[in-house]
Amino acid sequence: MKITPEQTAALLREKDNILILCHAHPDGDTLGCGYALCRALLSLEKRAAVLCEDELPRALAFLSEGMPKPDFEPEFVVAVDVATIKLLGDCVGERFGTRVDLCIDHHYTNSLFAENVLLDDTAAAASEIIFQLLQIMHIEITPIIAECLYVGVSTDTGCFRYSNVTSRTLRTAADLMDLGADCARINREIFETKSRSFAMLERMALNSAQTYFDGLLATVTVTQQMFRESGASEDEFDRIAAIPRQIEGVLVGAAIRELKSGAYKVSVRTNPPMNAADICARMNGGGHPAAAGCTLEGSPEENVKTLLLVVEDALRKAGKM
Ligand SMILES: [Mn+2]
Known part of the structure; x- marks a missing residue:
């Protein structure tokens, strides 16, 4: 109630x-x-x-x-x-x-x-x-x-x-x-302050950046190996999630994090008119209009495929493609 x-x-x-x-x-x-x-x-x-x-x-x-x-x-x-x-x-x-x-x-x-x-x-x-x-x-x-x-x-x-x-x-x-x-x-x-290990992780995340759909979608991927190599802790990942959307022209930014379980957590950040919660709801997740998340259980390739399908459909519905 x-x-x-x-x-x-x-x-x-x-x-x-x-x-x-x-x-x-x-x-x-x-x-x-x-x-x-x-x-x-x-x-x-x-x-x-x-x-x-x-x-x-x-x-x-x-x-x-x-x-x-x-x-x-x-x-x-x-x-x-x-x-x-x-x-x-x-x-x-x-x-x-x-x-x-x-x-x-x-x-x-x-x-x-x-x-x-x-x-x-x-x-x-x-x-x-x-x-x-x-x-x-x-x-x-x-x-x-x-x-x-x-x-x-x-x-x-x-x-x-x-x-x-x-x-x-x-x-x-x-x-x-x-x-x-x-x-x-x-x-x-x-x-402002970031640990050295986080700065290392941030560099690795930037290196992993990919763009799709003429730059309307950008992704970064952080693996467990990157956490190990940088020494960064997983709770610092939130700040990585903001990175893809910072790229000019991006309407949907997705930060993909490999979990210890082997599944992948996807953090989606959007610019108007795209709605992050709607996008994540289609992958059994949820959140806010500009910031949402979901978990995908497939292989890395399958997960990217899922994400691309959902985002492409959302971009089409919004008249952006
Ligand atoms: Mn809150």
Whole structure:
């Protein structure tokens, strides 16, 4: 059932022993939401903790500093920035997937798997929704809560560059700065600084770039061997996903990553009028209009073939071919 921010606030006020679930391969938005909400609930003297299938990326580790471990039997389970049960990851999904009491999300593809859903697909980041929620609950937004939410808002918008940014996004960021978020430091650490190993991986990814359909589609491919040779970690891949679309004339950018399982994760980024979520939906994935993803289980050649068929059809439907 979909509920309003006011109903969500009332529900959270009433409950205790709250477990907050982030999605697997966590990004800044799911973690920003999770730790902002956790800190807010702790300030109300409630027991709360965040659970995530995978480890935090190094640049985001500061979000979880001093936070309690999820070592209690939860009475109320909240998922943040999670569109489907599958995205929770195998272990967390298995344990809690079918008993999520509340999901707070901004993906229009949300499968409504939770008992109660606070869904606002006009929000660029789920962190915008949490910001609004904490205000409704009259919770003091401390500098560290402001930083959690700023991380969410900035990472889901490519540091305020993507088409999902609204005036509300910018106002939220401005408010968070006023509340004590060190935006310059966060921008530098998350968007400017790269590890040497990541710079190596980026070079390999650029070397793998291919274009198709007169340059309307560009791909890069990152294999497990490249991760090994560069020493880069898989959580740094998000930044690779942005690369193909940066090439002039590209309407669809696809970054293909070989997973440890041998399957391939495809991260699609589009420019208007192309819709990344529609493209990925045809390959059993989902996401946002400009940024989405899916997993392909075929051989590398078969996967490229699948991708080309789907993108060609999408480009034709959009009158671009
Ligand atoms: Mn998000």
